[in-house]
Amino acid sequence: MTSPDPDGPLAEQLLRLTRRVHRIQKRHLQECGLGITPAQSRLLRTLAHYDAPPRMADLAERLEVVPRAVTTLVDGLEASGKVRRAPDPTNRRVIRIELTDDGRKALRELHGARRSAAKEILAPLTDGQRAVLGELLDALIDGTATRGC
16 A cells, blocks of 8 residues: 655645746736747747857757757747847858847836736735745755755
8 A cells, every 4th residue: 555645735736836827927928918928938038148149059958948949939039020040250050049129128028027927926925925935935946955944
């Protein structure tokens, strides 16, 4: 006979929360009217973290997806004017992906939509509960145990 999994209910709660976060973020993305999918939003945010325009292979590696997936995302974002393909100045066989001014504007709007989604998700919590949740999330993200709770 197997013993019950003590973390089973907690794991299910985490999965349900993750799905709720995705639904709320998707709704806020739709409400801001940019016509950007969550995957395109992730690519734009990732692109903004580079000091110089990356190659598609760099984006695929950072996003942990196959290069073909990045090509599809870039095609959509390029069609809407949010990114552009640019030749590498030192190697004409390499194409770099650059944010356009419209892409930077979209990022600012996306940031607002994400903050609104976070505000909605955290609304039921008191300030004290938010502080505790922040500590717990840091421990989960870092993979270290918290001290003295």
